[in-house]
Amino acid sequence: MATPPHHQPLSPYGFGRPAPSPCDICGAIPAVHTVVRGHQGLVVTLRFLTEEGTFCRTCGTSLYRKMTSDTLWQGWWGLLSVFAAPVTLFMNIGARSRIRALPHPVGNLRPQLAPGRRVLARLPALVIIGVLLVGLGTFVVPRLIPSAPVSFTAGDCGRNNAEWPEQDLEEVGCSSAEAEFWLSDGEKCWGMDWLVHIDYSAELKSLCAHPMKK
Ligand SMILES: [Zn+2]
Structure with a gap:
């Protein structure tokens, strides 16, 4: 007698795949395990901040934006921090792309974090962009513009x-x-x-x- 084929219970997420882990913060799915980093330079000391966990797109975006934006203004105040802050910002790009690759989360059990405004629309980034533009306008642009040729006529x-x-x-x-x-x-x-x-x-x-x- 032929034995009936063994059937695994079908998960709603696809045959043979484990049920995905929900977001640590709100319980929604899908979510991805990632590390979002921040950096604080404190003149003589420095602090590396990490938020490691499984986050949905909404909560992950909120964490990424807050920690990146905080790093943009807290990250520079120390000698080593001048190097640590850009590395932190760079590493967050990877976390950001993992979070942004997720579809919109569904089924949250707890309130989600508010994503808020994007990093470039927040004050720290705007201040840095402003400083860079002023620096560019003051030191770089004048060197790029050739000085107007002086032209004389008799009597000058x-x-x-x-x-x-x-x-x-x-x-x-x-x-x-x-x-x-x-x-x-x-x-x-x-x-x-x-x-x-x-x-x-x-x-x-x-x-x-x-x-x-x-
Ligand atoms: Zn969430």
Whole structure:
């Protein structure tokens, strides 16, 4: 007599798979086991914070956002923390992607954590972005913009920020004490005068720089 095939009890989650663990916080499924990290730098000491457990998408997102955002403002205040904070933030990217890969949780038995605003919309990230933008605008952008070429015509005055015959010319008002030379057409160069590089001429004509008479 043939023995009937052995039937495993069918789980609602698929044949042969163990029932998934519910979220430690709210009891919903699905949930994933992961570690969310935070870091606090405290000048002379530092604290590594971890939340390890099985979290659903909603509760996990809330933990990730809170701990990442807290790290963004608490994480930098120490010499070692300057290195530990970015590592913490980087490690949280893995936890975040595991949590975000979950479908929407169902069947929670207890209240879920509120996910709240995304990290980039919270104050610590906004302050850091603001500081970076100000730094960029102050130190980087001015170096990228080529300084406007100075162009002279006869009768203008200026000064040379380099040593003649090098020329790094800047226009200065003729009545200014900073004016070092005045310009005439190029044919009128003599003695102590210098011919100005043609690039400085608005009309691409030769110009001659005469020392100001003090
Ligand atoms: Zn949950």
